[in-house]
Amino acid sequence: KAGVTQTPRYLIKTRGQQVTLSCSPISGHRSVSWYQQTPGQGLQFLFEYFSETQRNKGNFPGRFSGRQFSNSRSEMNVSTLELGDSALYLCASSSEVPPHEQYFGPGTRLTVT
Amino acid sequence: GEDVEQSLFLSVREGDSSVINCTYTDSSSTYLYWYKQEPGAGLQLLTYIFSNMDMKQDQRLTVLLNKKDKHLSLRIADTQTGDSAIYFCAARGGYQKVTFGTGTKLQVIP
Numbered sequence: 001k002a003g004v005t006q007t008p009r010y011l012i013k014t015r016g017q018q019v020t021l022s023c024s025p026i027s028g029h030r031s032v033s034w035y036q037q038t039p040g041q042g043l044q045f046l047f048e049y050f051s052e053t054q055r056n057k058g059n060f061p062g063r064f065s066g067r068q069f070s071n072s073r074s075e076m077n078v079s080t081l082e083l084g085d086s087a088l089y090l091c092a093s094s095s096e097v098p099p100h101e102q103y104f105g106p107g108t109r110l111t112v113t
Numbered sequence: 114g115e116d117v118e119q120s121l122f123l124s125v126r127e128g129d130s131s132v133i134n135c136t137y138t139d140s141s142s143t144y145l146y147w148y149k150q151e152p153g154a155g156l157q158l159l160t161y162i163f164s165n166m167d168m169k170q171d172q173r174l175t176v177l178l179n180k181k182d183k184h185l186s187l188r189i190a191d192t193q194t195g196d197s198a199i200y201f202c203a204a205r206g207g208y209q210k211v212t213f214g215t216g217t218k219l220q221v222i223p
Contacts, residue, residue, distance in 0.1 A: 004155075033211070043156075043201065043213040056210040090155055099144040099163065102211060104155035 002027065004105035006091050012111045018079040021108045025072050025093030031055070032074040033102060034066060037088040049074055050096075078110075086112045115139040117204055117214040124220045131189040133217045135202035138183065142204040145178060147187045150199045150216070159187070159200075189219075197221045 005024045013019050025032050033056075034046040045058040049068035066076040072093075078085055088109050092102035116138045125131045137145070143164050148156040162169045162176045162185075169176045175188040185202055199216040 035213075042215045045210050045212070048210055050208075055208065058210070092156075099146075099161045100205060100208075101144075101146060101158050101161055102156075103158060104148075106155045 004091060004093050004103055006089075006105035006108050008108060009106065010109045010111075012113060013081050014113055015081055015083060017081050018077065019081060019110060020075055020077045021089055021091075021110075023074045023076075023091030023093075023105060025074070025091075026103055029093035029095050029103075030072050031094045031096065031100075032068055032072065033092045033094070034074070034076050035090045035092070036060075037090055037107070038086075043090075046076065081112045083112050086110060115142065115204055115206075115209075115212040117202060117212050119200075119202060119214040119217045121215065122218050122220070124222060125192050126222050127192060127194055129192055131187075131192045131196070131219055131221075133187045133189075133200050133202075133219065135185040135187075135214050136183055137185065137202075137204045137212075139204065139206060139212075140180075140183065141206045142183075143207055144205045145176075145185050146203040146205070146211075147174075147176065148201040148203060148213075150201065152198075156201060192219075192221050194221045194223055 031050045033048040048056040068074045088107045090107045092104045094102045146161040147159045173190045203213045205211045
């Protein structure tokens with residue numbers, strides 16, 4: 001089985017721009033979660049999607065949004081980028097069968113200048 | 114909400130055992146996980162334990178769970194230099210979001 005894939009792997013954007021990141025889950029997984037990882041804040045939960053619906057949400061401003069398609073692929077969007085949005089964005093997929101363990105992609109490294 | 118805490122750093126000699134500790138706050142956490150992250154990579158699932166278990170062994174890894182104290186530990190036997198990484202514990206209750214700890218950086222000295 002192919003693992004979780006994320007595109008692009010690296011991205012450089014300018015403050016004020018917007019960005020869209022993509023995640024393809026493991027085949028058969030319908031849950032996709034997004035995390036932001038920074039040296040200062042660690043691993044912060046953004047949101048989780050299941051069957052095209054947002055099931056859980058973290059404490060991030062509305063500039064951060066996501067969606068999930070019928071094939072379970074997910075995208076996250078960050079509008080009006082700030083310098084503090086520079087981070088590694090990780091996507092994870094999981095099955096609905098306990099223990100619901102998450103499998104992570106390699107991440108997208110976003111740098112905002 | 115759930116809070117998961119870990120110590121930030123652990124240094125051990127190659128061949129010794131490593132013990133990484135974690136505490137969590139939500140007693141309804143049903144699933145507890147350990148992940149490993151190497152530089153520049155995503156997180157790799159190492160093992161997990163259900164809240165109704167006390168211990169789980171998987172080759173060189175032993176997970177101990179003290180549900181009363183909400184304390185989880187990961188023991189790595191015969192630690193190797195390839196075990197150097199950041200280790201995260203995480204907790205989840207049912208279909209709730211997964212909460213990750215701050216991560217413990219394990220340094221293995223040859």
